[in-house]
Amino acid sequence: MSISIPHHEPWTREDYERMVERGAFEPGDRFELVEGIVYDMAPQNSWHAAVVGRLTKILVSIYAGDCCVRVQTPLALGTNSLPEPDFAIVPGDDFDYLQSHPTTAILIIEVADSSVYHDRERKGWLYARGDIQELWIVNLIDKTLEVYREPVQGSYRSRMVLRSSDMISPLSRPEAVIAVRDLLP
Numbered sequence: 001m002s003i004s005i006p007h008h009e010p011w012t013r014e015d016y017e018r019m020v021e022r023g024a025f026e027p028g029d030r031f032e033l034v035e036g037i038v039y040d041m042a043p044q045n046s047w048h049a050a051v052v053g054r055l056t057k058i059l060v061s062i063y064a065g066d067c068c069v070r071v072q073t074p075l076a077l078g079t080n081s082l083p084e085p086d087f088a089i090v091p092g093d094d095f096d097y098l099q100s101h102p103t104t105a106i107l108i109i110e111v112a113d114s115s116v117y118h119d120r121e122r123k124g125w126l127y128a129r130g131d132i133q134e135l136w137i138v139n140l141i142d143k144t145l146e147v148y149r150e151p152v153q154g155s156y157r158s159r160m161v162l163r164s165s166d167m168i169s170p171l172s173r174p175e176a177v178i179a180v181r182d183l184l185p
Contacts, residue, residue: 010036012080034122036080042114047140047185051111052086055138055183059087059109062176067106068094075108076101077130083123086111089172106172108132113140120146129154134171138183145180 016033025031030041044052052071059069070088077083082101087109090102108127110119119137127135128151135156137146144163148156149171162168164181 010080011038012036013076013078013082016082030084032074032084033080033082034126039118039122041084045113048111048113050185051138051140051183055087055109055111058178058182059089062170062173062178063089066091067172068092068096070094070102070105074101075105076103077126081126083126085109085123085127089170104130105132107134107136107170109136109138111138111140116141124148124156125154127151128156136168140185143184145183 011033013033016038019025030043031038032041033039056069056071063069068090070090072084072086073088074082074084075088085105085108087107088102088105089107090097090105110123112119116137116139124135124137128148131151133149133151135148137148139146144161145166145168147160147162147168148158149160150157162180164184166180168178168180169176170178
């Protein structure tokens with residue numbers, strides 16, 4: 001759902017960050033900027049929160065050391081997008097991003113229930129256009145893991161839908177094998 005805040009269209013990342021710095025949003029409000037539109041993010045239900053907690057443990061165990069596991073924090077993509085994926089695995093350390101948000105990631109993961117369309121269509125296109133090599137959508141509605149790879153001109157060439165009996169390895173960590181059942185409630 002998009003919100004209506006008086007402003008010229010489209011919003012730029014600079015406009016949006018300026019509004020955040022000035023306190024235009026209430027503490028606890030959850031918004032993200034995607035292609036110049038500010039979207040109101042739905043509150044997390046217990047399933048979503050539980051999956052985020054489980055995934056945090058799994059991802060930290062896989063990427064600790066040379067990558068940063070960013071949880072529900074902004075990713076600066078282009079001049080008018082600042083999405084907040086559930087997970088962005090980025091190179092380096094948290095303190096490498098003190099001055100600005102990362103502009104790329106090696107893996108993005110979205111946990112989706114009411115946001116499946118938004119995560120798959122609006123944000124998926126944005127991630128592919130940003131040359132993010134791999135996007136996972138933990139689809140809580142269908143109880144599947146959607147895996148998107150090979151970004152080309154704003155879309156992903158490869159799409160796999162995995163079920164709880166399947167296994168997955170991130171492209172960036174092929175030695176790490178994850179049971180899809182461990183990602184689904």
